Amino acid sequence: MSLWAKKEEKNGIFFWLPLMVHLKDTMDVSRWLFEHWLSDSQRELCRKGLKGMGNREAVTPDLASDLASFLGGIHDLGKATPAFQTKKGFSNSKTLDDELKEKLERAGLSGISTVNLRYAGCSPHSLAGEYLLKKFGIGDDIGSIIGGHHGKPVDSLRDILNQSEYEANYFQSNDLRSSVRALWLAAQKETFEWALRENGFSDKDDLPKIPEPVQVIYEGLIIMADWIASNSDYFPLINIDREITENPENRLRMGISKWAGDTPLQTDSYPGKDQLFIDRFGFAPREFQKAVYETTESIRKPGIMILEAPMGEGKTEAALAVTELMMTKTGCSGLFFGLPTQATSNGMFSRIEEWLGSLAKYHDAFQSLRLSHGKAALNEDMNRLRKHADQVNTDGSHDENVYINEWFSGRKKAMLDDFVVGTVDGFLLLALKQKHLALRHLGFSKKVVIVDEVHAYDAYMQQYLEEAIRWMGVYGVPVILVSATLPPEKREAFIETYLRGTGMKKSDMRFPEVSANSYPLITYTDGQNVLVKDDFREGENKEIHIRKLDNDDLLETVSNLLAEGGVVGIVVNTVKRAQEIGKKCKDRFGSNTVEILHSSYIAADRVRKESDLINEIGKNGKRPEMKIVIGTQVIEQSLDIDFDVMVSDLCPVDLLLQRAGRLHRHDIDRPEKLKEPVLYVMGTNQEFKFARGSEMVYGKYFLIRTQHFLPDTIRVPSDIPVLIQEVYGDEDLKLDGSLKEKYEEAKRKQQIEIEEKKSKAQQFKIDHPNPNKTLIGWLREMDISETEETAAAQVRDIQETIEVIAVKKTGNGYGTFKDNVDVSGRISETRISKDLAGQTIRIPGHIIRKQGISHEIKWLEDYNRKSLSEWQKEPWLKGELGIIFDEDGTFDLNGTELKYDNEYGLREVKEVIDEKI
Missing domain, CATH: 3.40.50.300 (P-loop containing nucleotide triphosphate hydrolases)
Incomplete structure (x- = not known):
C-alpha cells in the first residue's frame, strides 16, 4: 500500500493513488465491462476460445469474466518496480515525489530516496510487467496482453529477455542477497498472487491458454478499463496523508455511474418483414427487400452476405433490416456503416439516426450514435444530437432515443461506440498496424458491419478490406457488403477470406454455380455453407x-x-x-x-x-x-x-x-x-x-x-451482370497486329500494377489471425500516422496531399469565399472559428510532388507563423494550416500560382496537369 500508481498536485495540495487501489479499480472495471458492456457475441467468443482450465471449473463457470478481472488486477504490475517508483512527476513539485519516496522508505525499501537508476528508461512499466510475469512462469499469451496495454506489444521475445540486463530497475540492487531486493520481489509476487486469489485462481496453472484473436479482445478491454479507471473524475485520487479511499465498496458503482451512458442493445426479437419496413422506413418492403429479409431469417449461423441489385431497389434499407435480424441471431450489439466518402457518410448519418431511433424505441432503449470521419465535428446533425445527452427527465426517461456519448470522442475511442457511421477507412484501418489497434478490434468485434459500394475499391484497398473481413470471420461478426454489382472473382474473394477467418480451408469451400445473368443476387454463408438467392422474378428493363x-x-x-x-x-x-x-x-x-x-x-x-x-x-x-x-x-x-x-x-x-x-x-x-x-x-x-x-x-x-x-x-438491370462478367472475365479479345500488341501490353501493365499494389499494401498490413500466436510482434514496423486522415491515406493509397483552410483577403483582414465578410478580428467566437474550420481544401498531389511534401509543409508552416499565428490560440483552428487568397482568388504557393473561385474550384493558373480524383 506504499507503492503509488498516480500522483497529482492541485493548488499546492498533494494527491496520490496507491498502486493496489488502482489495480483494484481496474480489476473491477474490467469485470464490469466484460459482464455489462461487451456484447453477448464477444463474451461467447472469449468463453469458447479459452483452453486449459486446471481445477477452475469447480470454482466458477465464468472463467472468461474472471480472466478479464485478473488481467485488470495485474495490468500495472510493472509499476511495482524502482524504475517506476522513482519517476518524477510531469507537473508536480519535487516535494510530492520526495514524500512518496519517504512512504517507501518507511515501508522498508531503504535507499529508494537516493538510488540512481542509470537505465530506468529502458524498463517502461508495461514491458516490466511482462518481464515479471515471465519470471513467474506465465505464458506469452497473457504476458503480451500486459506488455501491450499501452497500445503496442513488444516486437520480439528478445525485447523481454533483454530486461535481465536491467535487474536494478526491478529490484533496486543487483546483489542477489540484498534484503531490499527480496522485499521488491515479495511485493511483486504478492501483488500477482493477490490478483489470482481475488479472481478464483488457486495458482498460475489455473490460468487458461488464450488464442491470439481473443488476446486482441482482452488487450482492448484492458486498455479501455485502464483509461476509465485512470480518469480521476470517475475514480478520484486521495490526499497524500491517506492510504485508503472513502467508501471503497461504492467506488466502482460511483465511477461507472459517471462513465456509463447506456448499455449495449442486446435484441432478442424483431418484427415481421412488413412491420419492420413500415416501422423503420415508412413503407412496405419491395420484392428484393422481402427476399433479403426472408433469406436472413432462414440462416442459422450468419456470416457474410453480399447484396447486389440495381440502383433504386432499396439496398440500404435491406441491409439495415438484415442488421436487425443478425444482431438478434448472433448477439452483436451495434452497427458500423462504412461509405466511400465523407459526403456520402454525412448523407447516411441522418438516415441511420432515424432507423436507430425506431429500433431503440422498439426495444425501449437509449442508444448512442457517432459519425466518424475527419470533418465529423462540423456536421450539424451530429452536433444537434450532442444536446440529447442532457435531456433526461426527472423520472429518468429521455425525450429522444438517440444521442452522442462524448466519452467515445477521438480517433482511438470512436469505434468503441455502439453505432457508428463513417467512411470505409474506419473499417480498413482494422488491418493497419497502428498503436492502440486492439481498441478498434474491440469495437468492431461487437458490431454488424455494412460496407457500401464495395465495387469502388481498387486492388490496394482490397488488400486491407479483405484482411479486415478475415478478422471479422474469426470474431464471428456478420458482414454485409452492398454493391450495384461485382465481378465474380471479387465476390468469391470476399466470401473466401471471411470463411478463412472462421478457420475453414479453401479446399473445403464449395461455391454454387451462378448464372452470368443472375441479377439481383444475394450471396451468403450459413456456417461453412456458401449459398445464393437468385430466383428473382424478371422485372421490367x-x-x-x-x-x-x-x-x-x-x-x-x-x-x-x-x-x-x-x-x-x-x-x-x-x-x-x-x-x-x-x-x-x-x-x-x-x-x-x-x-x-x-x-x-x-x-x-x-x-x-x-x-x-x-x-x-x-x-x-x-x-x-x-x-x-x-x-x-x-x-x-x-x-x-x-x-x-x-x-x-x-x-x-x-x-x-x-x-x-x-x-x-x-x-x-x-x-x-x-x-x-x-x-x-x-x-x-x-x-x-x-x-x-x-x-x-x-x-x-x-x-x-x-x-x-x-x-x-x-x-x-438484366444486362448488368453479363457486362461485368465480360469486362472483368478472362476471355481474350480477338485482335490482330498492333492492336493485339497494345492490348497485351496493357494487360501486362495491369497485372504488374495489381501485384505492386498488393505488395505495397503489405508494408503496414497486419498478419492473418493465428490462434497459435501471441501479440508479440503483432504491430512490428507499424504505421505512425498521427491523424485519422493520414492513416486513411495509407489504406487508400492516396497520393500525398496537404489539407489547408482556404480564406480570402477582405479589407484589412480575411473571410470566407461565400460572403466576403472580414472575420479576422472575431476568430475567438466559436461560431466564426468553427465556420473557418470547415473551409478546407486539399492541395493536389501533382503540386505537392514538385518540391516534396516535407518541403511544402515547412513552407506552409513558416507562412502560417507569419500570417495566421493567432489561429494557434483557438481550439477549432489550432494545428491547422491556412492560406489567404487575394481579392482575385489567387495565391502563390511557394512558386506555384493557385486560383480558387466558387465556379471552377481550385486550379493551377500557370500549369495544369490531369489529376486523379
Whole structure:
C-alpha cells in the first residue's frame, strides 16, 4: 500500500493513488465491462476460445469474466518496480515525489530516496510487467496482453529477455542477497498472487491458454478499463496523508455511474418483414427487400452476405433490416456503416439516426450514435444530437432515443461506440498496424458491419478490406457488403477470406454455380455453407441507348439535346477536364445554366453544391427548365440526382453503369426529345489511344475491354451482370497486329500494377489471425500516422496531399469565399472559428510532388507563423494550416500560382496537369 500508481498536485495540495487501489479499480472495471458492456457475441467468443482450465471449473463457470478481472488486477504490475517508483512527476513539485519516496522508505525499501537508476528508461512499466510475469512462469499469451496495454506489444521475445540486463530497475540492487531486493520481489509476487486469489485462481496453472484473436479482445478491454479507471473524475485520487479511499465498496458503482451512458442493445426479437419496413422506413418492403429479409431469417449461423441489385431497389434499407435480424441471431450489439466518402457518410448519418431511433424505441432503449470521419465535428446533425445527452427527465426517461456519448470522442475511442457511421477507412484501418489497434478490434468485434459500394475499391484497398473481413470471420461478426454489382472473382474473394477467418480451408469451400445473368443476387454463408438467392422474378428493363461521341462534338450535341430544355449530366474522369468543359459550356450556355462539381472545392462549398443539386434535380426536387451539370467521379457516389440525358468519359464498365444509375433515375415527366434514356460515351478510340488522364485514373486495360464489350443498348438491370462478367472475365479479345500488341501490353501493365499494389499494401498490413500466436510482434514496423486522415491515406493509397483552410483577403483582414465578410478580428467566437474550420481544401498531389511534401509543409508552416499565428490560440483552428487568397482568388504557393473561385474550384493558373480524383 506504499507503492503509488498516480500522483497529482492541485493548488499546492498533494494527491496520490496507491498502486493496489488502482489495480483494484481496474480489476473491477474490467469485470464490469466484460459482464455489462461487451456484447453477448464477444463474451461467447472469449468463453469458447479459452483452453486449459486446471481445477477452475469447480470454482466458477465464468472463467472468461474472471480472466478479464485478473488481467485488470495485474495490468500495472510493472509499476511495482524502482524504475517506476522513482519517476518524477510531469507537473508536480519535487516535494510530492520526495514524500512518496519517504512512504517507501518507511515501508522498508531503504535507499529508494537516493538510488540512481542509470537505465530506468529502458524498463517502461508495461514491458516490466511482462518481464515479471515471465519470471513467474506465465505464458506469452497473457504476458503480451500486459506488455501491450499501452497500445503496442513488444516486437520480439528478445525485447523481454533483454530486461535481465536491467535487474536494478526491478529490484533496486543487483546483489542477489540484498534484503531490499527480496522485499521488491515479495511485493511483486504478492501483488500477482493477490490478483489470482481475488479472481478464483488457486495458482498460475489455473490460468487458461488464450488464442491470439481473443488476446486482441482482452488487450482492448484492458486498455479501455485502464483509461476509465485512470480518469480521476470517475475514480478520484486521495490526499497524500491517506492510504485508503472513502467508501471503497461504492467506488466502482460511483465511477461507472459517471462513465456509463447506456448499455449495449442486446435484441432478442424483431418484427415481421412488413412491420419492420413500415416501422423503420415508412413503407412496405419491395420484392428484393422481402427476399433479403426472408433469406436472413432462414440462416442459422450468419456470416457474410453480399447484396447486389440495381440502383433504386432499396439496398440500404435491406441491409439495415438484415442488421436487425443478425444482431438478434448472433448477439452483436451495434452497427458500423462504412461509405466511400465523407459526403456520402454525412448523407447516411441522418438516415441511420432515424432507423436507430425506431429500433431503440422498439426495444425501449437509449442508444448512442457517432459519425466518424475527419470533418465529423462540423456536421450539424451530429452536433444537434450532442444536446440529447442532457435531456433526461426527472423520472429518468429521455425525450429522444438517440444521442452522442462524448466519452467515445477521438480517433482511438470512436469505434468503441455502439453505432457508428463513417467512411470505409474506419473499417480498413482494422488491418493497419497502428498503436492502440486492439481498441478498434474491440469495437468492431461487437458490431454488424455494412460496407457500401464495395465495387469502388481498387486492388490496394482490397488488400486491407479483405484482411479486415478475415478478422471479422474469426470474431464471428456478420458482414454485409452492398454493391450495384461485382465481378465474380471479387465476390468469391470476399466470401473466401471471411470463411478463412472462421478457420475453414479453401479446399473445403464449395461455391454454387451462378448464372452470368443472375441479377439481383444475394450471396451468403450459413456456417461453412456458401449459398445464393437468385430466383428473382424478371422485372421490367430500362433500355439505355449508347452512342459514341467525339470530344469536338460535345457542345453542339448538348445544344441540340437541350433544344426543348432538360437536364444534362456530363461526367468526366479528371478535375482539369471538368473545369475546361465547364468553361466552354458557361461561355456558350451562360453561367447560370451550368454547374460544376468535383473534389477540388472547399469542403463547405462542395456540401452546398451537392445539397443544391439534390434540391433541384433530386427525387423531389424543383427541376429547372434547363441545366448542365459537369462533374467527376463524385457524381457516381451515392448522389440521388436524376439527369434527362448523360454524357460520360469512357471508364470501366461497373463505374459507367454507376454513372448511368443517375440517368432517368425516377419516373418523372421529361422533355419530348429526352423521353428515352441515352448515354453518350466520349473518349473511345479504335487505336486504343485514350486520354492521358483517363489512363492515369483507370489504366488502359479495362478501358479497352469496356470499349470492346460496350453494346449499342444496355438493358438495366438484366444486362448488368453479363457486362461485368465480360469486362472483368478472362476471355481474350480477338485482335490482330498492333492492336493485339497494345492490348497485351496493357494487360501486362495491369497485372504488374495489381501485384505492386498488393505488395505495397503489405508494408503496414497486419498478419492473418493465428490462434497459435501471441501479440508479440503483432504491430512490428507499424504505421505512425498521427491523424485519422493520414492513416486513411495509407489504406487508400492516396497520393500525398496537404489539407489547408482556404480564406480570402477582405479589407484589412480575411473571410470566407461565400460572403466576403472580414472575420479576422472575431476568430475567438466559436461560431466564426468553427465556420473557418470547415473551409478546407486539399492541395493536389501533382503540386505537392514538385518540391516534396516535407518541403511544402515547412513552407506552409513558416507562412502560417507569419500570417495566421493567432489561429494557434483557438481550439477549432489550432494545428491547422491556412492560406489567404487575394481579392482575385489567387495565391502563390511557394512558386506555384493557385486560383480558387466558387465556379471552377481550385486550379493551377500557370500549369495544369490531369489529376486523379
